[in-house]
Amino acid sequence: MKQSRSEFWSGEEYDAQYGNYYSDEISFFQDLMLHRNVLSLLDVCCGTGLVTITLSKKLSHAVGIDFSRSMVDFAKSKSSNISNVTFYEKDAVSFDLKSVFDLIIMTGNAFQAFLSDTDLSSMLENVKKHMHGNSFFVFDCRLPCPKYFETTHNYEYWSSYTSYSGENVDVYGLDSRHPTLSNTMLHRVRREYENGMQYQSYIELKYRSIDEIGDRLEQHGLQLVERYADWKKTPLTESSTSFVGVVRPL
Numbered sequence: 001m002k003q004s005r006s007e008f009w010s011g012e013e014y015d016a017q018y019g020n021y022y023s024d025e026i027s028f029f030q031d032l033m034l035h036r037n038v039l040s041l042l043d044v045c046c047g048t049g050l051v052t053i054t055l056s057k058k059l060s061h062a063v064g065i066d067f068s069r070s071m072v073d074f075a076k077s078k079s080s081n082i083s084n085v086t087f088y089e090k091d092a093v094s095f096d097l098k099s100v101f102d103l104i105i106m107t108g109n110a111f112q113a114f115l116s117d118t119d120l121s122s123m124l125e126n127v128k129k130h131m132h133g134n135s136f137f138v139f140d141c142r143l144p145c146p147k148y149f150e151t152t153h154n155y156e157y158w159s160s161y162t163s164y165s166g167e168n169v170d171v172y173g174l175d176s177r178h179p180t181l182s183n184t185m186l187h188r189v190r191r192e193y194e195n196g197m198q199y200q201s202y203i204e205l206k207y208r209s210i211d212e213i214g215d216r217l218e219q220h221g222l223q224l225v226e227r228y229a230d231w232k233k234t235p236l237t238e239s240s241t242s243f244v245g246v247v248r249p250l
C-alpha cells in the first residue's frame with residue numbers, strides 16, 4: 001500500500017505552505033558538502049525540489065525523483081533555467097537511474113511514507129544501488145512517541161498560510177490510528193480558502209524506532225554512522241521525538 005498522493009496535489013501550494021522551513025536542512029547539507037567530496041546529489045522523494053535546487057548551486061549535478069506529478073512538474077518549472085538539475089517522476093520503490101551519487105538525501109520525513117516493510121526494503125535497496133563506497137545517505141524521520149499517536153474526534157485547527165494565489169488558508173486536521181496498518185497514523189486534512197473553496201486530503205505516516213530502522217539499514221548493507229535529534233545536530237536523547245540519520249555503506 002502506497003502513501004496517498006492527495007496531500008501533494010499541488011507543488012505551488014506545497015511551496016506556499018512549507019517553502020520557508022528548510023534553512024536547517026540546507027545548512028546541514030552545505031556543511032557536509034563543504035567537508036566531504038560531494039559533487040553529485042540524488043534527492044529521493046524530492047517534492048518540489050526545495051532542497052535539491054538550492055544545493056545544486058554547489059554541485060556538478062543533482063537529480064530529484066518523486067512519484068507525485070504535481071510536485072515534479074513544479075520542481076521542473078522552477079529549475080527550467082538551471083542546467084545541472086534534473087527531476088523525474090518515479091517511485092522510490094522501483095527506480096533505477098543507472099548511476100551512483102556522492103550524496104543521497106530524503107527530507108521532509110518522507111522516510112515515513114514507506115508504509116510496508118516490503119516497500120521500505122525496496123526503497124533502501126534502490127538507495128544502496130545508487131551509492132558508491134564513499135557515498136552518504138541522509139534522512140530525517142519522526143520517532144514513535146505518545147504525542148504522535150494522539151487522536152482527535154473532530155477536525156481541529158492546525159495552522160494558516162498564504163496560498164500561491166495570495167489568499168489566506170486555514171488548515172484543519174483529524175488524527176486517527178490507521179484502521180489496518182500497525183504504528184501508522186492516518187491524518188485527514190481540510191484546507192479552507194478565504195474564497196470559500198475547500199480542499200480535502202489525507203496522509204498516512206508510518207512510525208519505526210531507531211533500532212528497527214538500524215536493523216533494516218543493515219539488512220541492505222547500510223550503517224547508521226551519525227544520528228542527531230534534528231538538522232541543527234542537537235544530540236539525540238531518550239526523549240527525542242525525531243531523528244536525522246547519516247548512513248554509509250557497510
Ligand SMILES: C[S@@+](CC[C@H](N)C(=O)[O-])C[C@H]1O[C@@H](n2cnc3c(N)ncnc32)[C@H](O)[C@@H]1O
Nearest residue numbers: 008045046047066067068091092107108110113
Ligand atoms: C513531505 S514531502 C517532502 C518533499 C521534499 N523531500 C521536501 O523535503 O520538501 C514527501 C514527498 O514524498 C513523496 N513520496 C512519497 N512516497 C513516495 C514514493 N514511494 N516514491 C517517490 N516519492 C514519494 C511525495 O510525493 C512527497 O512529494
